[in-house]
Amino acid sequence: MIQFILRRTAYALITLFILSLTIFTVVRLTGDPVTLMAEPGARAEDLDRVRAEWGLDRPFPVQYLAFLKNIATGELGNSFNYEMPVSTLYFQRLPNSLQLAAAATLLSFLIGIPAGLISGVRVNTGWDNLGKVVALLGLSIPGFWLGLVLILVFSVWLEWLPTSGQGDWRHLVMPALALGWYFAASLLRLTRSSMLEVLRSEYIKLARLKGLPGYVVIAIHAFKNALIPVLTLAGLNLVVMINAAVIIEVIFAWPGIGRLLYEGIFQRDFPLVQGVVILAGFMIVLINLVIDILYAYIDPRIRLTR
């Protein structure tokens, strides 16, 4: 087990290294960030001063080491616009993103899991077909367009819900639905296929042979086991939603991490964009590592293979 953890941690570190190198390279390859963010007509000596300030006049390997040091200290450089460490800004916004992502996860559970369960148990019935339609629409309706349509219907026409901003639950409903929509569909698909797989297994046959009533077999024996991959996906989705809800947060003026990234793009706040992207990557690598280790802990077979 310790060996497994060490190996996985080493992989995660390599992944992070490649990630940081990729981001570093992309930023340097695509031109001079200073000219990119400077206002047109800026004086050449000003540009040189900013370059020196950021160490952009030094050779690449030196820059990369400085960049790594910046990551290691956890500051990720100063935001050009806010004049604060990027990490401070990120963690200021984190609770807001977390709130939205948690609400979206809850909604995707409420839609995806029961629908997937019914589809999986009643294969090829009307319910299953309905589930297939929902899953298909989940993949083909862009979440941000759904958000706009929700605003149109519930804010403009019906005047039930506020269009944007943060506040009580009414502010949360529409962005959470728009954000969770896609994930609800993916949870539905996974719950269905996971249920199908579990229901085919030997211990379910045994449970049925024992004469247990159908709902006990499904609720206690099958559903509990089918839930494992579903919960894994949901955990990963939560982290993705925290970091990738850019458009939804922009549409609903939600002050989260996605909006921070958006502001960074438009104010050409280049350290901010870079920092948010890196932190997003780090969080996902970390959650993947945790999931891998938990899985290996639960299921010893995983430890031995690979």
Next chain:
Amino acid sequence: MVSLSPNTAAAGAIGRRRIDWIGKLRDLPLLPLAILVPFVLLAVFADYIAPYDPTEPLAGFKIFTPPAWMQGGDMRALLGTDFQGRDIVSRLICGARVSLIVGVMGTVVAGGIGTFFGILSGYLGGWVDQVVMRLTDAWLALPALVFAIFLATMLGPSMWNIVIILGAVYWTRYARVIRGEVLSLREREFVKLAEIAGASRLRVILKHILPNVVNTAMVLASLTIGVVIIAEASLSFLGVGVSPPQPAWGLMLAEGRSTLMAGMWWLTIAPGLCIMLVVLATQLLGDWLRTRLDPQLRNL
């Protein structure tokens, strides 16, 4: 069949041809094709079909003219005009071109990179495999859209940049799946025999491995194309994708957003419906292709 007398052969051929034709028609994915074919035609012949120039204000029209059937509407601009008085129908038609070009080309780039790395990684193994797999790990660690936004910010907005960016973001899935296929293909007899016969690695890859992963790549492509179209719309919506005044559906949604509160719904509904229909059709086509080409891939 050859030994049949001319008469019965002809009759049989006619009869069979008719049955085949109906059978083929029934086998075809009619719904997705019914949606996709018109969009493709619109995209290809946009210059001839679009009633007006999509980038110029319509002469004699106010801005925000509502659709024809509403009060104040005009039959000459069926779906009304936007904030610069440009014809929505013409913009939607030309937007189809952007969406489909980016969707198809982005998928081709992603598939090309992914298939290349997948085959290399699976067939060569060893350190090449390690490098490629760690690279895909790193790539997958970033949420695709965030990565795309990051790259688009750095490269600047243009349609062909978006194609390259989305290709560079979405190749990992191909690499992983195709690597897995190649790992098992590598152990098959026809590959072993080709190696024993002295075929070079390049020849084995081109003649024996590649033809056997094409189906998988096609199925993955059908699943990627919708994702790429939505990603392009998202980037354009955020202002880092296709740049104005070029008509793109995502851009139209962004432009319509400011007047959504004023109840100008047609600016938001029309482009979104187009995105939804096209993506829905590609998904359905993908499902059909998957069951046709390889039933084992149904779980992808």
